[in-house]
Amino acid sequence: MKLFELAQQAVESALAAGARYADARYVEARGESIDVLNGRVQSVDRNESAGVGVRALVGSSWGFFATPDTSDSALRRAGARAAEIAQASAVAPGDPLSLAEIPVVEADYETPHEEPPLEVSLSEKVDLLVAVTETMQAVDQIRLASASLGSWDTRKWFVSSQGHRISQHLVETGGGFDATAVGEAETQRRSYPQSVGQYETGGYEVIRRWDFAANAGRIAEEAAALLGAPECPEGEKTLILEGSQLALQIHESVGHAIELDRILGWEAAFAGTSHLELERLGTHKYGSELMNITADATLPGALGSFGFDDEGTPSQRVPIVDQGIWVGVLSGRDSASIAGLAPGGMVRADGFNRLPMVRMTNVGLLPGDSSLEEMIAETEDGVLMSTNRSWSIDDKRLNFQFGCEIGWEIKNGKRGRMIKNPTYTGITPKFWAQLDKLAGEAEWVHWGTPNCGKGQPMQVAHTGHSASPGRFATVRVGVRG
Amino acid sequence: MTDSLDIARRAIEMVGDRAEAEAVATVGRLALTRFANSFIHQNVSEDTVGVWLRVAADGRVAALQGNRSDDASLLRLVDGALEAASLQPRDEEWPGLSAPVEVPDVRHVDPATRDVAPELRAALVRDFIDAGEGLLGAGYCDSAFQEQSFVNTAGQEATGEDTRASIDGIHQTGVSAGSAHQTSMAIGDIDGSAAGQLAADRARRGMDAFDLKPGEYEVVLAPECVASIAIFLSVYGFSGKAVNEGQSFVELGRQQFDPQIEIFDDPLSPGALGVPFDTEGTPKRRLGLVAAGVTSGIAHDRRSAKKAGAESTGHAHPQSAVWGPVAADLVVQGGDESVEDLIAAVDRGLYVATFNYCRILDPKTQVVTGLTRNGTFMIENGKITGAVTNLRFTQSFVAALGPGNVLGFGDDTRFADSEFGAGFVRAPSARLASWNFTGGAEG
Structure with missing residues (x-):
């Protein structure tokens, strides 16, 4: 007391x-x-x-x-x-x-x-x-x-x-x-x-x-x-991402874009804004119908779980994308009031000496009904990429390029040669519209991101991103320097 | 006796003869006024106290960090460090402590910047906003004061203090944005109006941008871009740890850059920032890194220096054992051409105000991907002829500054934000023969 x-x-x-x-x-x-x-x-x-x-x-x-x-x-x-x-x-x-x-x-x-x-x-x-x-x-x-x-x-x-x-x-x-x-x-x-x-x-x-x-x-x-592996091929291919890379994709191209403080312009100078406009909440097509995303701070074990945020709002599960349609944001008491929304309990600080701000909780992609092996078996010409090596995305969270540590060619339903320096690039809504297969609950993991930077002075947040492997129909891969 | 020196001495006295030990204590104030949509929405200040203690007991090393300076808290820190060390295997690469050595009497301090009233920062923000009439301003103005002391059980002591102030912001038209940045030791040097005018000018000129086909283009890079290149070279290349591990591009004595390139770390000159010693008590000094395009220096802390058979260059920080020593008082030598002259020499190319979200793909080749932001402009026949939407690049930073690729440097060297924060790099504008843009607005 x-x-x-x-x-x-x-x-x-x-x-x-x-x-x-x-x-x-x-x-x-x-x-x-x-x-x-x-x-x-x-x-x-x-x-x-x-x-x-x-x-x-x-x-x-x-x-x-x-x-x-x-x-x-x-x-x-x-x-x-x-x-x-x-x-x-x-x-x-x-x-x-x-x-x-x-x-x-x-x-x-x-x-x-x-x-x-x-x-x-x-x-x-x-x-x-x-x-x-x-x-x-x-x-x-x-x-x-x-x-x-x-x-x-x-x-x-x-x-x-x-x-x-x-x-x-x-x-x-x-x-x-x-x-x-x-x-x-x-x-x-x-x-x-x-x-x-x-x-x-x-x-x-x-x-x-x-x-x-x-x-x-x-x-x-x-x-x-x-x-000794060959370089990742260049061109448009079917892309399969293993779970942890898909988790980072969610973090960068969904998690930050749905932060209400960014949408309102409060982070414009540093972290940036968002490609999302509030008037399109409920109608904007974010991705394919397989795309169901929630922000859920109540998930046991996930890194972005807690009891109350740093404004005293209880942790909760908030729908963000429902069958490809954008339906929710990450918010706090002030930003929610301006937007006319219920506060989501997502305001946190990384220490006693930092002002609490809107942060991701566990922004995750709900599992589908496929599996990694089934996705490979159903792919004629593609690339499987695993484990992030580099990430870069623009200030509206639209134009991204990610590099992975390792990849494999997929030919005629079989995992082929290991490839090095795999990269892929895209534009957020076009990319998510290509999601056509998603692995199920057995491969669904609450991946954690312990190093999410935002704000001035800089704050580092710990966030969670549940994901299973996913397949994207046509993506540009093999970007070279 | 200063507060920080008292804290560091007390910590070392508590260790006594139980171990080798070194302590860094800091006391200061950081304040930051943040604005968006042309109003101040966040305004913060904190009193800071920090104590970092590293002990080596019979070659067993551990470090503890705290923010309490009372005797009971310091004793808990000391006992915790000694206990942590006792549970460890011997560290065969422990380099030992810095011996007593004189530290340069250099203080980068402005008395008026020690404790800046929030009203002064707010007034600078107001000036920035007013310079962009009809536009939306966003950014921050901050001020920082820190007193830092080092004491070790080998008898080395050093104390210093420094101040810094910055304004960094953008103006937005709704379809475009322009940025500006200023950093100085003294808040009196910060001109909110001038920064706001530059940001507003870039934003207005950025309207009606068109999509340019990606490819190789000649570029004129503003100081922010050059600062980003320099800090990547420093963190991933000139670090003694990266060199020791074979992860760096650095080959001493080899012409890896254009003969026009001069890069050095310059912590003691007037206009620099920070204290004149590192967190191992090693005095800082000027360190040449590239001379006439030849790679000439490597930044070391005591650990990386021991492994390399060299001497520490004064680039330790509390995490340097893991992340490597970093030269962060960098200067990229400027030239004698105005920015207008650099642009006038370009037949067809691009002017880029800032890079954004740069990430390294391979430290050894220094291939980096990132984007342009807050001002990308087409240059045709020596003149800026229009704005271009943001572009993605995938480019080796070493190759970008390679022999024959540097066509000139501007006379506008200043502190430029490098994406790693304010106050680390002084850089000019640069004209480079080729830059590899790999994607446009549509991917």
């Missing part, structure tokens, strides 16, 4: 200084990252932070002040500073902001987890990573074998001037490994489970489930084999 009361002091001082709404988050965060390269520990980094961030609404602008000093006097000063900063914005005012209504609750939430990751011994984690890299190093031509683990343990106490009192304990764990083969004039890399590792909400059981040891040898052999 003491932490609620500390935060409450900041809220009250913001109101006294002129704010018409204020909230405060007291956040204690602990994290750990371990990196091993070629059998040697490169770094063990642990971090701890604590502090309070106060948000005050005056006129058309949010003012925000954060401090690690949690003394009574500092918290009162922080609340007043937040209101004063908001008031300074009156030099360049907009229309007064209002906040969409949400239930005022007192509640607690904790991520379901079995083994608290920070309580697992350091030596057990290091031993796992060292063994994995040594397995990869045993393969000829592997010059770099690296492996990493990361975990976060975050506790938040949120209070608002409307009466919210919410405490949350979030636990996130993940990791991965990669092998790099270095040739005369090129590098080739393979990674597992995906290029940034796999992160989920949950404890160390996440790491045990992904079974690093069983996959290290195969990954290293694939990296070495890529050096």
Whole structure:
């Protein structure tokens, strides 16, 4: 209760200084990252932070002040500073902001987890990573074998001037490994489970489930084999994407495009805007009828799951694309109010010292009824691509080009030669209109993205993207530099 | 004694003789005023405290980071680091601590930028917005002050402070956008009106853009584009770790670039930013990276230097063991031609204001894909004749600056945003013989 009361002091001082709404988050965060390269520990980094961030609404602008000093006097000063900063914005005012209504609750939430990751011994984690890299190093031509683990343990106490009192304990764990083969004039890399590792909400059981040891040898052999593989063919082909690459495709070409703050122009200068226009919500054709996307912050284990967002809105499942038609957005209380929509509970900050903003939760593509093997068997001339290597998309989330680590030719229903440097490019709605096969629930994975950047100052969010492998009828592949 | 120096000393005293240790402490304030749709919608400020402690106990290394400076919190940090280190295998590549050595007495500090009132940032934003009458402005104005100190158990101490201010924004017509950026040590140097006028001019000239067929074009690149090229060369190429691992294009002593290319890291000159030492306590100094087109330098921290049999060049940061040391006070040497002169020399080509969302496909070849943004213009017979919709490129950055491909540099060197943030690169405009555009608005 003491932490609620500390935060409450900041809220009250913001109101006294002129704010018409204020909230405060007291956040204690602990994290750990371990990196091993070629059998040697490169770094063990642990971090701890604590502090309070106060948000005050005056006129058309949010003012925000954060401090690690949690003394009574500092918290009162922080609340007043937040209101004063908001008031300074009156030099360049907009229309007064209002906040969409949400239930005022007192509640607690904790991520379901079995083994608290920070309580697992350091030596057990290091031993796992060292063994994995040594397995990869045993393969000829592997010059770099690296492996990493990361975990976060975050506790938040949120209070608002409307009466919210919410405490949350979030636990996130993940990791991965990669092998790099270095040739005369090129590098080739393979990674597992995906290029940034796999992160989920949950404890160390996440790491045990992904079974690093069983996959290290195969990954290293694939990296070495890529050096001698032919280049990805150029031209228009049928494209099959394995799940983690399709997850990134969703993140970049759907997840960011449906952020309501981008649609409203609030991110125009940096992250960009969106090709979507609000007046077409409910009618715009985003893709084929196989395309069913939800933003679901209630999915057990998915990285973008939580109990309440950083405005106190309960987590929820929101339809985004229904049989190819765009029907929903990612929103917060202010943006939803402007758009006349219900708030989606998608406003989060990456620490006590950052202003909460619209972020993806778990924006995922619901599974279909095919399978990867069936898709291959039903493809005459195509390419299968796996595991992201590079990603680039324009500021409206339309024109994209992605590179993958590995590909295979598909000829007459059979997986053929391995190919290197596979890339594909397209325009978002044209691309999604080509989706003609989607694998089913057995291959549906809640992929995690632990490094989504947005905002100024920069914030990094942890988001989830459920996906199974999918097939796209005609896509330009093999773009060369 | 400064606050940060006191924090770093106390942390090292708590370690005592239990381990080798180095501490970096920071105290500062970061404030940022953000605007969109021509009004201020977010206005933030924070007091910052940071403590980074790395210990090496009998060759077993661990690092901890926190944001509390009271004795109890520091002791918890110290004990946690020592415990983490004790559970580790020996780090055979641990390079040891920096010995006591003099650090240059250079301070890139403007007193007026230490604690900027939100009203001043708001006024600069107002100037930017007003310069684009009838347009929609968006962007930010920020100010930052940081005091940083380093102390280690080998007796090295260093302390410094720095300030920075930037304005970065766009104006939008509804069908086009133009951008502008300014960064300086002093907020008094920031001219919101001038930045707003440049952004507005680019936006207005960008209307009625047409789709250009992708292909190879001669280009004149504005400083933001050149800064993006430079930071990619630095992060993925001039990093000692990348070189050690065989992932870099760098071949010392070889003519890898056009003879006009001079690139160096210049942290101490007037107009630079930051403190004069790195997070291992190594003094910073000028480091030549490319001289007359010949690759001449590599950025090292103590770890990559030990492996290479070299000396640290003062480019450590808290994550450099994993991500590699980075030269981030980069200067690309300018020329003596005006931007107008560079454009006037082009028969048929493109002028590009900024790149967007650049991503590397292969660090060894430096092939990068990205897009143009906020101003892409057709040049015909030495004149800008119209606007072009944004283009995608897939281009080796090393090849782009390769022998014979550089046709001139502008006299407009300034801090340019490189997509990695403000204040890392000073760059001019550049005229290059060829740039590989691989896609247009329609893919």
